[in-house]
Amino acid sequence: MSIGAAAREAGVGIETIRFYERQGLVSQPPRPEGAGMRLYPAATVERVRFIKVTQELGFSLREVQDLLKLWADPSADCADVRDLAVAKLADVHRKIRGLQEIGVTLERLTNACPGNVGLRECPVMDALTSHAGAVTTPESSGGCPNPDGFGTASDGPWPPRPAAAASPGGSRTPDGGLGGYLLGQLMGMRRR
Structure with a gap:
């Protein structure tokens, strides 16, 4: 065909x-x-x-390749396939836990946001920009750059500095969870 x-x-x-x-x-x-x-x-x-x-x-494609090799191998044992499936199941459970953590974090962030304030008072933006480590420029902030690279000298650091340093991979903190980081940011936010 x-x-x-x-x-x-x-x-x-x-x-x-x-x-x-x-x-x-x-x-x-x-x-x-x-x-x-x-x-x-x-x-x-x-x-x-x-x-x-x-x-x-x-x-993954690598895992598919391993399964195809087992499929083609007449001496392969069912236990070999089961081992791959058990490892994938453990990976799925780990991902589910991570998604649940993200869900809890997003619920808390959205519940903390009144939805009727400016961006500088928005708890969601505060937590997200703190994690991203975004830097404002003199043009966008309307003043001189703060010596530490955040916000302007007149308004203090904006976006606020991250409370915990990101890992070399960038999107996760040393404890391994973006959700945990954002929760920490939410809990540590100053009251406005």
Whole structure:
């Protein structure tokens, strides 16, 4: 079958199959002698469906490659596949906990925001800009830059300095959680 027919059968686009070929997940059939088109076997459709399902379950392309190797290995044991699935499940539970932490943080931030004050009094913006470490320029703040690089000398630091330094990765704090950082910012905000 053509690549288009294989893609339709597998429920993906042609570019998805080409991407899988470039990643080494699907073999590209040889071009027939002459000017004919490549013909994809039914096994390609089965393999693409397998890749699609594993990705929908959250497996990375590297993990999909490992599963495909196990699938092709007649001596592979079910325990090998189970080990990969158990590791993925643990990863999913870790991500769920992280999303729950973010949800709690966003609830607290939105509950703390009256919604009818200027940006300088907005607790959400205060926590977010503190985390981002954004720096205002003299043009945007209307005054001389503060020697520490935040806000102006006349209005004090704005945006406020982060209470905790970000990790080298940037978006997470040393304790590993953006939500925890923002909660700390929310709890430590000065009363207005």
